[in-house]
Amino acid sequence: MKVPYRDFDKLVSYFRKVPGIGERGALRIALFLTTTDPKRGRSIAKALLNVIDNVQRCSECNNLSFSERCWICEDPQRDRSVVMVVETVFDLLVMEDAGYKGLYHVVAEVLPSSKRIGDRVKTKALDSLIKRLNGGIKEVILAFPYTVRGEALTRFFRENLPSGVLVTRLARGIPVGGEMEFLDPVTLGLALQRRERV
Amino acid sequence: MKVPYRDFDKLVSYFRKVPGIGERGALRIALFLTTTDPKRGRSIAKALLNVIDNVQRCSECNNLSFSERCWICEDPQRDRSVVMVVETVFDLLVMEDAGYKGLYHVVAEVLPSSKRIGDRVKTKALDSLIKRLNGGIKEVILAFPYTVRGEALTRFFRENLPSGVLVTRLARGIPVGGEMEFLDPVTLGLALQRRERV
Numbered sequence: 001m002k003v004p005y006r007d008f009d010k011l012v013s014y015f016r017k018v019p020g021i022g023e024r025g026a027l028r029i030a031l032f033l034t035t036t037d038p039k040r041g042r043s044i045a046k047a048l049l050n051v052i053d054n055v056q057r058c059s060e061c062n063n064l065s066f067s068e069r070c071w072i073c074e075d076p077q078r079d080r081s082v083v084m085v086v087e088t089v090f091d092l093l094v095m096e097d098a099g100y101k102g103l104y105h106v107v108a109e110v111l112p113s114s115k116r117i118g119d120r121v122k123t124k125a126l127d128s129l130i131k132r133l134n135g136g137i138k139e140v141i142l143a144f145p146y147t148v149r150g151e152a153l154t155r156f157f158r159e160n161l162p163s164g165v166l167v168t169r170l171a172r173g174i175p176v177g178g179e180m181e182f183l184d185p186v187t188l189g190l191a192l193q194r195r196e197r198v
Numbered sequence: 199m200k201v202p203y204r205d206f207d208k209l210v211s212y213f214r215k216v217p218g219i220g221e222r223g224a225l226r227i228a229l230f231l232t233t234t235d236p237k238r239g240r241s242i243a244k245a246l247l248n249v250i251d252n253v254q255r256c257s258e259c260n261n262l263s264f265s266e267r268c269w270i271c272e273d274p275q276r277d278r279s280v281v282m283v284v285e286t287v288f289d290l291l292v293m294e295d296a297g298y299k300g301l302y303h304v305v306a307e308v309l310p311s312s313k314r315i316g317d318r319v320k321t322k323a324l325d326s327l328i329k330r331l332n333g334g335i336k337e338v339i340l341a342f343p344y345t346v347r348g349e350a351l352t353r354f355f356r357e358n359l360p361s362g363v364l365v366t367r368l369a370r371g372i373p374v375g376g377e378m379e380f381l382d383p384v385t386l387g388l389a390l391q392r393r394e395r396v
Contacts, residue, residue, distance in 0.1 A: 001291045005264050007252065011245040014238060018230050020223055031287055032216050034249045035262060040212060041250050045243040047209040051232045052239050054205065064233055066203050089229055093199045 062106040084141040260304040282339040337364040
């Protein structure tokens with residue numbers, strides 16, 4: 001499915017490279033923004049350039065920010081004794097919705113661009129995290145996904161963080177709404193092993 | 199799930215309005231294009247403005263075009279005795295993939311922005327189609343979806359096209375890969391009624 005105009009096709013192929021946008025999705029977005037609603041298309045283009053020109057990373061936690069420190073590091077209400085290490089800004093926002101009130105440390109460049117987080121990125125994140133540990137931080141929560149990639153990150157941080165600080169990870173078990181018949185044996189085995197008194 | 203920066207949030211809300219992009223999708227796209235890969239973000243913004251400035255509709259068939267007539271109307275190889283009426287440019291591209299070799303007539307503004315195609319749009323499309331019927335066109339194929347909206351469009355065109363031209367519609371029946379147990383009774387009843395000798 002292809003529009004044989006070079007400029008239009010280029011636009012579609014750009015959208016195609018965004019994670020989560022498929023071939024038909026890219027075409028649909030390009031058609032919508034250029035022809036169904038070009039006014040919105042113009043607004044998006046301008047808003048995009050404006051954000052790209054002004055966005056930066058928080059010097060403290062590597063979160064998305066529009067100034068030296070992000071809205072979380074600037075917030076006097078947050079619990080400064082806990083730092084949660086998350087892979088991406090998206091994961092940080094997910095944990096915000098879950099009601100977490102401590103600080104964060106973001107490892108990756110906003111979204112994981114590949115399955116593997118490179119050694120350079122990991123080491124940089126570890127070094128900057130260790131630098132923060134002087135300031136009264138008592139606990140580091142590792143909030144990586146329960147996947148091969150996430151487990152590798154958990155192991156890396158657990159092995160390389162200094163022994164003086166408490167290092168924890170998110171509980172594993174059956175999720176809310178998790179019907180038994182759809183859960184995998186590893187999750188079920190772990191949930192059985194870690195069963196709780198009721 | 200929200201980033202509390204007005205400019206960023208505006209960008210997310212613009213993407214949110216594009217059909218097919220959900221709340222999380224809009225946030226993911228905005229994060230990716232501004233922070234994970236701002237180079238791609240800039241390219242998309244520029245490509246978008248470039249296409250919006252140059253795109254137009256084919257004066258003949260209302261297809262997407264970058265000149266007076268679209269690539270299909272300009273193509274001397276197409277069968278000029280058949281016109282297929284489609285709702286959107288997206289549907290036109292779908293029929294191109296299916297191997298159709300005639301001409302088209304596009305009814306809506308690229309993508310259906312609402313469930314109902316307005317009378318003004320329908321009437322405009324009908325009038326411009328009737329004007330084209332002088333030029334040796336023998337058949338008009340109505341290729342609307344088999345939905346309430348599509349059936350209304352099929353009825354409108356069938357009732358208002360001049361009687362001199364053959365008006366057909368796409369066959370209805372069981373689709374490729376359509377397991378009986380997942381098909382609805384209307385489709386099955388129709389397929390039974392129109393059964394073919396083998």
